[in-house]
Amino acid sequence: MAGKKYIRVVGAVIVNSDDEILCAQRPSDKNLALKWEFPGGKVEQGETETEALTRELHEEMECRIEVSDKITTTVYEYDFGIVELTTYYAEVLAGEIKLLEHVDMKWMSRExxxxxxxxxxxxxxxxxxxNKRELSSR
Structure with missing residues (x-):
């Protein structure tokens, strides 16, 4: 049996001026159908994580983002492969967010x-x- 596919992906945690976070819902015909995620996608060979995230958000939502602080890297084993997800805070610089890839999106408070x-x-x-809010208010 071959080893599982190892997939490096990046996700953008986009925060708006009301401190709400963009949540995107996956299409029903893909892995993890209708689960919510931070928008982003696979890191292609020769790309940095930041470049991949900027490109994916342009492709999926037609917006330009600025990537800032890294949040965390998580490795999770799914039935279709092993996913290494690195999330970053990001801000939309230009463009209205369009849902080219996702079926729904919501702005939600951290809580x-x-x-x-x-x-x-x-x-x-x-x-x-x-937990970030509690940390920053100390």
């Missing part, structure tokens, strides 16, 4: 993002995002 049915690899980042 409530955990209410959605997330892809498992995204959950550790959600916990860190939710």
């Amino acid at each position: 409530n993002i955990g209410d959605l049915d997330w892809a498992p690899a995204d959950i550790p980042a959600i916990e860190l995002i939710q």
